[in-house]
Amino acid sequence: MSVLIFLDQADGHIKKNSFEAASYGAKLAENLNTSAEGIVLGNVNDDLASLGKYGLKKIHTVKNDALNNFDDEVFTHVIAEAAKNTDAKVIVFSNNFNGKSIAPRLSVRLKAGLVTGAVNLPETANGFIVKKSVFSGKAFANVSIKTEIKIISLNANAYKISEGEGVAEVAELNVEIPQSRVKIKEVNKVTGEIPLAEAELVVSGGRGLKGPENWGIVTDLAKALGAATSCSRPVSDSDWRPHHEHVGQTGLTIAPNLYFAIGISGAIQHLAGVNRSKTIVVINKDSEAPFFKAADYGIVGDAFEVVPKITEAVKKLKGIS
Amino acid sequence: MKILVCISKTPDTTAKIAFTDNNTKFAETGVQFILNPYDEWYALVRAIELKEADPATVLHLINVGGAENDPIIRKALAIGGDEAIRVNSNSHDDFYIASQIAEVARQKNYDLIFTGKETIDYNGSSIGGMVAELLNLPFISLATKFSLEGNTATVEREIEGGEEVDVVNLPAVVSCQKGMAEQRIPNMRGIMSARTKPLKVVEPVQADTFTEIASFELPPAKAGVKLIPADQPEELVRLLHEEAKVI
Structure with a gap:
């Protein structure tokens, strides 16, 4: 019996979301008195044994060039085999693009109930109840999974990474790789940027910045913080x-x-995408901007004057001159 | 070419979220319902464009829900589509719903099944992948562009850390998001013709349910914004460092 955690990789490295999933799965395994095991597909350059520090006892790898590119059907087949092999009772994914693609398919294949967007460890004292985000972050649902095997996909930044001592056993799993029915014609990776979906700090700009030529104040602050950048819909449109x-x-x-919102009024459609942020800072010259109601900290003022001063203060705090 | 578009009814994006019956049911009183934006703006409109490019295309819509969903289904038909099928069930279980859609699709042999990337109420993003698995079809999730040449589709999609262009032979299931198409407002001719388009109601087939919503809860209310004077940005940075402990 095991809790099996799918560890996502990109360009040969395990992704940060997967460390969260591993920490979550390890704690869940402890609660269920079983062991947490990871599965890694494709060729990875990282030291997989070191993933033991997140509480994983064993890492199953399936090394095959065909697995370096993502294919939901092929991945589902391999993960289903690994689940049988490890007698997995719970399978944990990150609720990211790949997880959203594989988990539903695997749910049907294994007849395993799926909860996507989990924000907390399941209650296992009486049944198996997973808390998930619903209504685009405006509420939570406690969902009971009734099947013997369960699948959970965990929201990004919902569970704190916990590191301890430990070295995982790494073992290669022999699985026949099925032929893909989807041909990949082109892959364009965004490199050199902090991936927005997994960023811990985000600086975002809106229409209040008046034009793309003024984005320097956003990117300067993001750089000083080590944050990713984002924007509101009118800006991308x-x-x-x-x-x-x-x-x-x-x-x-x-x-x-x-989440740092600069020159964004805070329409409800925008809030739906960011309202699960732990701390929200709003900079807006309009004191009536609805975003202030959802914010933790706010400055009413001209972003072009205020933001560069915040950037300076951040640099000072971090000792960057 | 036969296309099926899966549509859902959701509360309006600005609806107040509250619960009744000891927090086990969404409070529908006074809530305005809409067609799920991802289903409408992206899946349905792109399917309509494909039909416009090839008028021989048959375009069906499917919804799993009760009779109270009919006005929303009519609204979808006003935007486009030849007929709609409603599977008469109020289940919220993704596997049960996907099983119903797969059953209808099995009988009608669609070449292409579109879903939105998720609904804005339960945020499951599971139906497309489940239907694909039930029908043993390829699934392309989170598509941003879709083009068709004969029986071969070229699809741009989001993957972890970037974008990818895929080529797949139909039949296939595709989940749609921003980029696929632009929102359309139904015109008067569409609204009139929607009244006479067939809306077939079928009873659900037997299927398992894997999950059940035990209860809902609202997030704790925010303490309220702490305003910092515009001439004291250092104070904001100090609070973020010492009080919120996020930097």
Whole structure:
């Protein structure tokens, strides 16, 4: 019996979301008196044994060039085999693009109930109840999974990474790789940026910045903080910023520790994408901007004057001159 | 070409979220319902564009829900589509719903099934992948662009850390998001014709339910914003460091 955690990789490295999933899965395994095991697909350059520090006892790897690119059907097949092999009772994914693609398929294949967007460890004292985010971050649902095998996909930044001592056993798993039915014609990776979905700090700009030429104050602050940048819908719709930076109801949903909103009024559709952020700072010259109602800290003032001063103060705090 | 678009009814994006019956049911009183934006703006409109490009295309809509969903289904038909099928069930279980859609799809042999990337109420993002698995079809999630040449689709999609262009032979299931198409407002002709388009109601087939919503809860209310004078940005940084402990 095991809790099996799918560890996502990108370009040969395990992703941060997966450390959260591993920490979550390890704690869950402890609560269920079983062992936490990870599965890694494709060729990875990281030292997998060191993933033991998140509480994983064993890492199963399936090394095959065909697994370096993502394919939900192929991945589902391999993970299903690993689940049988390890007698997995719970399978944990990150609720990211890949997780959203594989978990539903695996749910059907293993007849395993799925809860996506989990924000907390399941209650296992009486049944198996997982708390998940619903209504685009405006509420939570406690969902009972009734099947013998359960699948959980964990929201980004919802569970704190916990590191301890420990070395995982690494073992190669022999699985036949099925033929993919989807041909990948082109892959464009965004490199050199902090991926928005997993960023802990995010600085975001809105229409109040008046034009793409003024984005320097946003990127300067982000750089000083070590934050990712994002924007509101009108900004990406006007092509001031690339569309993958758009957060909100129709864009990306994020939940960083700190969300800095500059010149964004805070329409409800925007809030739906960011309201799970732990701390929200709003800088807006309009004191009536609805965003202040959802904020933890706010400054009513001209962003062009205030933000560079915040950047200076951050640099001072961090000892960057 | 036969296309099926899966549509859902959701509360309006600005709806107040509250619960009744000891926090086990969404409080619907006074709430305005809409067609789930991802289903409407992206999946449905892109399917309509495909039909406009090839008028021989048959375009069906499917919804799993009760009779109270009919006005929303009619609204979808006003935007486009030849007919709608409603599977008469109020289940919230993703597997049960996907099983109903798969059953209808099995009988009608669609070449292409579109879903929105998720609904804005339960945020499950599971139906597309489940339907694909139930029908043993390829699934392309989170598509931002879709084009068709004969029986071969070229799809741009988001993956972890970037974008990818995939080529797949139909039949296939695709979940749609921003980029696929632009929102359309139904015109008067569409609204009139929607009244006479077939809306077939079928009873659900037997299927398992894997999950059940035990209760809902609202997040704790925010303490309220702490305003810092515009001439004291250092104070904001100090609070973020010492009080919120996020930097």
